[in-house]
Structures are given as C-alpha cells and as structure tokens.
Amino acid sequence: MKRRHFVQASLALGSIGSLATLMGCSTTGRIPEKARVVVVGGGYGGATTAKYVRMLSNYQIDVVLIEPDAAFVSCPMSNLVIGGSKTMADITTPYDNLSSKHGVNVVRDYVSGVDATKKTVTLASGPSIRYDKLVLSPGIELMFNSIEGLKQANASGQILQAWKAGPETANLRKQLVDMPDGGVFAISIPEAPYRCPPGPYERASQVAHYFKQSKPKSKVLILDANQDVTSKGPLFKKFWADNYKGILEYIPQHNVTAVDAKTNTLKFEVQNDVKANVLNVLPAMRAGSIAVQSGLANANGRWCGVNYQTFESTQAKDVHVIGDSIMPAPAMPKSGHMANSHGKVTAAAIVAQLSDLAINPEPFLTNTCYSFVNDKYVVHVASVHQYDSKDKTYKTVPGSGGLSAAPSELEAIYAWNWAQNIWADTLR
Amino acid sequence: MHSFARFSLSTFTFLLLGLSTGYAQQSATALHQRANAAMCANCHGSEGKTVDGSAVPSINGMPKDYMVLQMKAFKDGSRPATVMHQLTKGLTDAQIESIASYYASNKR
Numbered sequence: 001m002k003r004r005h006f007v008q009a010s011l012a013l014g015s016i017g018s019l020a021t022l023m024g025c026s027t028t029g030r031i032p033e034k035a036r037v038v039v040v041g042g043g044y045g046g047a048t049t050a051k052y053v054r055m056l057s058n059y060q061i062d063v064v065l066i067e068p069d070a071a072f073v074s075c076p077m078s079n080l081v082i083g084g085s086k087t088m089a090d091i092t093t094p095y096d097n098l099s100s101k102h103g104v105n106v107v108r109d110y111v112s113g114v115d116a117t118k119k120t121v122t123l124a125s126g127p128s129i130r131y132d133k134l135v136l137s138p139g140i141e142l143m144f145n146s147i148e149g150l151k152q153a154n155a156s157g158q159i160l161q162a163w164k165a166g167p168e169t170a171n172l173r174k175q176l177v178d179m180p181d182g183g184v185f186a187i188s189i190p191e192a193p194y195r196c197p198p199g200p201y202e203r204a205s206q207v208a209h210y211f212k213q214s215k216p217k218s219k220v221l222i223l224d225a226n227q228d229v230t231s232k233g234p235l236f237k238k239f240w241a242d243n244y245k246g247i248l249e250y251i252p253q254h255n256v257t258a259v260d261a262k263t264n265t266l267k268f269e270v271q272n273d274v275k276a277n278v279l280n281v282l283p284a285m286r287a288g289s290i291a292v293q294s295g296l297a298n299a300n301g302r303w304c305g306v307n308y309q310t311f312e313s314t315q316a317k318d319v320h321v322i323g324d325s326i327m328p329a330p331a332m333p334k335s336g337h338m339a340n341s342h343g344k345v346t347a348a349a350i351v352a353q354l355s356d357l358a359i360n361p362e363p364f365l366t367n368t369c370y371s372f373v374n375d376k377y378v379v380h381v382a383s384v385h386q387y388d389s390k391d392k393t394y395k396t397v398p399g400s401g402g403l404s405a406a407p408s409e410l411e412a413i414y415a416w417n418w419a420q421n422i423w424a425d426t427l428r
Numbered sequence: 429m430h431s432f433a434r435f436s437l438s439t440f441t442f443l444l445l446g447l448s449t450g451y452a453q454q455s456a457t458a459l460h461q462r463a464n465a466a467m468c469a470n471c472h473g474s475e476g477k478t479v480d481g482s483a484v485p486s487i488n489g490m491p492k493d494y495m496v497l498q499m500k501a502f503k504d505g506s507r508p509a510t511v512m513h514q515l516t517k518g519l520t521d522a523q524i525e526s527i528a529s530y531y532a533s534n535k536r
Binding site for chain 2: 055056341364366
C-alpha cells in the first residue's frame with residue numbers, strides 16, 4: 001500500500017515535471033532564471049526597450065543598458081535650443097530612474113564588438129557581457145567621407161552638424177549668437193532617407209525666427225539635395241512665405257560634394273559655390289557604427305535589415321536592431337517617436353521569446369511628429385503602421401494619419417507636452 | 429485512507445504546479461494587449477499616466493465604455509481633434525476595444 005502510493009507520487013511528480021516543462025515551452029510565460037537582455041544605446045529606442053523589457057516581464061528579465069553619455073539629450077526639441085527659446089537643461093533627462101525605478105543596470109561605456117556566435121558584447125573598457133538577447137539601438141552615423149573636407153571641418157569645430165543633440169547643439173547656437181547681423185546661415189540636407197525628415201526644415205524655421213527677432217538683416221539658406229521639402233512641405237512653405245519672406249530661401253536639388261573650411265564655402269555637383277557665415281552641413285547617414293562594424297547593415301551597407309514582427313536582424317540570430325539604424329518599412333520615418341514604438345514591439349517580442357510565448361501576430365506602430373515653425377506655432381504629421389503577416393512588413397493603414405490643417409498654438413502646447421510624456425515613457 | 433491519500437496527492441500536485449508556474453507567469457494574450465496599449469503611452473504616459481501639468485490627458489483607469497465612445501467619435505469625426513482623428517482611423521474596432529479594456533483595468 002505504501003509502495004503503491006510512492007509509485008503514484010513519483011508518477012505524479014514526473015508528470016508535474018513534464019507538464020511544467022511543456023507549459024514553460026508553450027503557454028505559461030515562465031522565464032528561465034537569469035535571462036539577460038543587453039541593450040546598446042540609450043536613445044528613444046534603446047532606453048524604451050530596456051524599460052519595457054523590465055515592465056513587460058514583470059521585472060523577471062535582467063536588463064543591461066550600455067550608453068556612453070551621462071544623460072539623455074533629446075534630438076526632438078533640440079532645434080528650439082538652436083532657435084533660442086529653450087535651453088540644454090530643458091531637453092536633458094538623467095538615466096537615474098531607469099536604474100532606481102526599473103532596475104535596469106546602466107553601464108556607462110561604448111561597445112567595441114559583438115560576438116553573435118558566443119552571444120557576448122565587449123565593452124570599450126575591456127570586459128565582455130553575455131546576453132540571451134541583444135538589442136542594438138545605436139542611432140545613425142554621419143558619413144563624413146561623403147563630403148570632401150567635412151571631417152576636418154567638423155573636427156576643428158568650424159562646421160557643425162548637431163544631428164545628435166548634445167555639445168554641438170549648444171555650439172551651433174553659439175555660432176548663431178556670435179554671427180554679425182547681415183550674415184548668412186546655410187543648412188544643407190542629404191538625399192532621403194536620413195534621420196528626422198522634417199528636422200532640417202524645422203531648424204531653418206527656428207533660425208529664421210531668431211533672425212527675424214534679433215538679426216533682421218540676416219538670411220537663412222536651405223540647400224536641399226532632394227527634389228522638394230521631404231516632410232510637411234506645403235505647411236512649411238506656406239509658413240515661410242507668410243512669415244519669413246526675404247529672410248529664408250529654399251533651394252532644392254543642390255547636393256553638397258565638398259566644403260572649404262577656410263572660406264566657409266559649399267561646393268555642389270552642378271551649381272555655383274555658396275558662401276555663408278555659419279554652415280550646418282548634414283552629410284548622408286547610415287546605421288550607427290557598431291551595427292555597421294558588426295556586419296548587420298546588410299541593406300546597401302547602410303541600413304540593417306530586420307524581421308519587422310520582432311525587429312530581429314536578418315543577419316544574426318538573437319540580435320535585434322531598432323530605431324534609425326534599420327532599413328525602414330515603406331513610409332516609416334526615422335524618428336524618436338518611431339524608435340520608442342520599435343522599442344515596445346521589440347521588448348514584447350523578446351519577453352515572448354524568452355518566455356516561450358507566442359509572438360504578437362499583428363503588432364502596430366504609431367508615429368506623431370511635431371515641428372515648431374517659430375517659438376509658438378507647431379505643425380504635425382502622424383501615421384499608424386500595421387504589421388502585415390502575409391507581406392511581412394508594416395503598411396500605413398489606408399485613411400489614417402495625416403498633417404495639421406495649419407500651424408497652431410494649441411499644437412505647440414501638445415508638442416511640448418508630447419516631449420515631456422515621451423521622455424517620461426522612455427526614461428522614467 | 430486510500431481516497432484521502434489520493435486527494436492529498438492531487439492537492440499537492442495542484443499546489444506544486446501553481447508554484448512552478450506562478451513565477452513570472454503571464455499569458456501571450458495579456459502580453460500582446462499590454463504591448464499594443466503601450467502605443468498610446470508615447471503621448472499619454474507609461475501605463476496611461478501623463479506627467480504633472482500635462483495638457484494631454486491621462487487615460488489610465490478611464491471607464492472602458494467612455495474610452496471606446498471617445499475613440500469612435502474621433503474616428504468618425506464627430507469629436508474634433510488635432511491628431512486623434514488621424515490615429516484612431518488606423519485602429520480597428522477590436523483594437524480600440526482591447527486598448528480601452530487594458531486602460532480601464534489599470535488603477536489610477
């Protein structure tokens with residue numbers, strides 16, 4: 001009798017074991033002990049992924065975020081610093097809350113190498129960190145060599161880009177403040193795709209607003225390699241015509257090939273040279289350097305191909321790439337809001353994969369992008385991108401999305417609140 | 429005696445199963461619902477809670493029926509908006525229901 005009970009108990013325990021295993025592998029969402037996700041890059045994409053892997057796993061998955069900067073400085077809204085209506089402090093958020101509130105292990109360092117076979121990343125300071133899942137969100141690398149003389153002109157501090165918000169943002173503002181009235185600010189735009197499609201036009205608007213208030217004899221030139229304004233075109237052009245006539249000039253189809261730092265001159269493929277007091281030259285862009293070095297930029301050597309349902313690289317298993325570095329789906333902008341959205345879909349996919357749960361069969365992404373045309377008026381573009389499992393890509397939902405009817409003060413309030421809320425959603 | 433032992437064993441089995449799967453347990457459906465709802469958080473704050481002083485409203489704890497009605501009113505144009513009429517047109521009625529259910533279940 002006792003023996004029979006023992007046998008029954010063993011069988012029952014055996015079935016518990018196999019059932020638990022079965023459930024762990026298919027339906028329960030049980031996470032293996034010490035599962036670790038390493039995220040490289042603490043921008044909109046990476047910081048959001050780090051926080052949401054913690055949240056969506058009910059704080060069961062360890063997350064290491066590797067980021068060289070001490071604090072997050074937002075690219076969206078950084079044009080307001082250049083225009084003079086906001087300060088660097090206004091657009092800066094520390095990483096503290098990711099650690100204290102969400103238990104993310106924030107490591108201040110660069111990643112010097114990725115070994116997708118051994119599943120480790122190596123830090124610039126030496127140590128290696130093992131991962132179960134790696135997320136690369138390194139943003140963009142400026143291709144300085146695409147414009148002759150630009151690398152040296154940037155290194156000397158004379159010709160800035162300020163296309164990653166930080167010290168260059170403050171320095172570009174200083175160049176404008178130091179410029180005499182009657183001077184010229186010229187911004188050049190590379191062919192799309194590049195980070196933040198409306199960003200250059202917003203920046204030009206901000207500088208024109210500053211000149212109109214403080215240096216009315218000065219001029220803004222936009223030299224665009226594209227055929228026309230690439231985002232919010234009619235809205236920008238109408239506002240420029242109504243408000244910056246005689247101050248701002250838009251010149252399409254001008255592709256910069258070289259800069260002469262001695263004479264502050266831009267050279268083009270076809271047209272005559274252009275001289276300016278302050279030059280803001282944006283070269284072509286590609287995926288952040290760690291993604292390129294790791295062999296993940298498999299689309300024209302510039303952007304990283306991903307499986308859009310999970311953002312897993314098409315090049316390396318268990319390596320996900322998000323944000324501005326990816327080869328985008330049709331009509332998907334390279335924006336901070338979009339990177340935050342990528343981060344959430346990726347975090348959910350990783351939690352599902354590490355828990356042996358089904359991956360969301362139909363994720364969707366939203367994007368809302370505000371541009372300040374002066375210090376008080378804003379225009380937006382919005383879109384919704386639904387994953388199509390048949391074509392394995394995102395498609396904008398027909399009839400959804402769109403632009404502002406006109407610039408408005410109301411949208412300026414929403415735009416600044418958007419920034420406050422997305423910074424909190426990403427970092428706090 | 430015999431049946432008591434069986435009862436104990438099945439209770440034990442149940443408890444052990446409960447323990448072994450209670451750790452970090454969640455369903456795929458709940459995970460997907462929460463992640464989809466997080467698409468609102470970019471503007472409406474993590475878990476639907478906006479920062480202090482935000483003109484964009486918090487949506488956590490909002491009654492489901494109310495939220496569904498507002499989202500549909502944005503979608504059909506009967507409630508004017510700056511951006512929500514454009515975003516809701518990208519969502520199916522089922523997605524709206526799921527998002528509203530999620531935020532209604534969140535405490536303020």
